[in-house]
Amino acid sequence: MTLISEHTETDTRERILVVAERLFRQIGYLKTTVADIAKELRMSPANVYRFFDSKKSIHEGVARRLMGEVELEAQRIARTPGPAVVRLREVMTTVNRMNTERYVGDNKLHEMVEIAMQEDWDVCVAHMEMIAGVIGEVIAHGAATGEFEVKDLQLASLCACTAMMRFFHPQMIAQCATKPGPTIDEMIDFVIAGLSPRTRPN
Amino acid sequence: MTLISEHTETDTRERILVVAERLFRQIGYLKTTVADIAKELRMSPANVYRFFDSKKSIHEGVARRLMGEVELEAQRIARTPGPAVVRLREVMTTVNRMNTERYVGDNKLHEMVEIAMQEDWDVCVAHMEMIAGVIGEVIAHGAATGEFEVKDLQLASLCACTAMMRFFHPQMIAQCATKPGPTIDEMIDFVIAGLSPRTRPN
CATH class of the missing domain: 1.10.10.60 (Homeodomain-like)
Known part of the structure; x- marks a missing residue:
């Protein structure tokens, strides 16, 4: 009962x-x-x-659900077998695609995102940390196989996510769509280069 | 006369x-x-x-002047002698500092920036291209001295600027101030790593 x-x-x-x-x-x-x-x-x-x-609690619940779907999919990809560089690219491309579908363009959910950002929600920070954690897992795997060379794993994943802001952050995806800049694949190449073994310490 | x-x-x-x-x-x-x-x-x-x-023209004129000051200072640093890595760090730190002073916090100019972004001004795109150009000059110098290894110079400078969005973009500077993430120096290290010679092609 x-x-x-x-x-x-x-x-x-x-x-x-x-x-x-x-x-x-x-x-x-x-x-x-x-x-x-x-x-x-x-x-x-x-x-x-x-x-x-309150309506705000419903709003947070909806946002949490939408973000949770992205987190689950990122996690699923991160845990598939294969080279870390391939999975890193797939996780990043998926976050970009799912956030674009969810929040950008005609989609009225864009309004919801603006408010969430203005009100500085903890759910957004938790989501960013979750995605950084998933990307950290993939980088850790790449460091173990020698694909990547990383001194500080947490820092490396924060930098990789920060570098991708144009493609992850709903407001930036919307704002940058018509601006000059690299494609997402070119940007991922740049991030992978930053994680790759180097001939000398920087 | x-x-x-x-x-x-x-x-x-x-x-x-x-x-x-x-x-x-x-x-x-x-x-x-x-x-x-x-x-x-x-x-x-x-x-x-x-x-x-119109008032909008005055607004654009003021924005142009404020951005012009940042451009001039970035250009001045880019053209000083010394290692490219040092100048790249100084240009990037200066853009972050000047944009923070100009547009963030209590500063009422923040409102002006919001409007400029919403209205999708050409002056903003021109400014971003100008800063990418200055950063491109420094990267080109580093490529010539062997500090950097770069296949496509324009792409490298676009990627370097895009990676720094959290620290260059007035709205992102304001929004990310209280969010977890790398320091600007850590982020510049990551960008420099992405530009540095590698043991294998990525």
Whole structure:
């Protein structure tokens, strides 16, 4: 009985987030109200508030879900077999592709990202750390096989992610789309060069 | 007579920009009107409009001046003697320091930058290309002395600038100040590693 009720609670939480995401996409974050979300789910706003204490909490929940999908996919690629350089390229390309799909262009979720950035959310920092961690795993593997030469693993993954900001950060993806610059493949080449064994210490 | 009159015209243009910049800093870009600028200069708004056809033109003129100062200083450093790695570090540190001073924090000029980015100005693209060009000069020198190993010079300078986005881009400087990440010196080390001769082709 307890198990069923816990399951239902999780289920309702999840349904609220799915519907909220759809409405944020369709009519925009700012225009969507908690009442709209409740109405779609045929429940009372009070019931929605039992799960999320504010629209901001729903917003964070939706963001967490979207980011979680990117994290899971990055992790899956990082743990496949094969050379580290190949996996590093695939993880980076995937983060760029998934973030572009999620947040850029006509997509109304772009508005949600702007707000998250302005409000300086912990969920964003946690996501960046998670992605840096996954990239760190791949770099560690490359260091073990001799593909990479890295003194400080955590620093190397932070630098690799920072170098990719134009291609990872939703606002930068949107802003730089029409600006001169390297392609993502050229940028990944540059990052790989920075991680590769060198003839002399820098 | 023509020379004097041309000189005076340039002078008036310059005085308008100096006063506009001061007002943008003091009361913010959005709150400053062309009438405010004219009043400070004890001239009629119509006279200001003889030099700039809109507040946006004044805004662009101020931005151009601020960016021009950064460009000049970067160029000066790039052309001093000494190892390319030292100059590259100094150019990059200077761009970061000058952009931080100009656009970040309490500084009301931050508002001006936001608008310039939203409106997707050509002056910003021209500035980025100019800075990439200066960094390209330093990399070219390093390639000539064997400090760097670079196949495509233009691409290398675009990648080096893109890698430094967290430290060059006014919005990213502001947004990342409290986020985990490498220091600027660590990031420059990473970029230098990417440009350094390697034991094997990547």
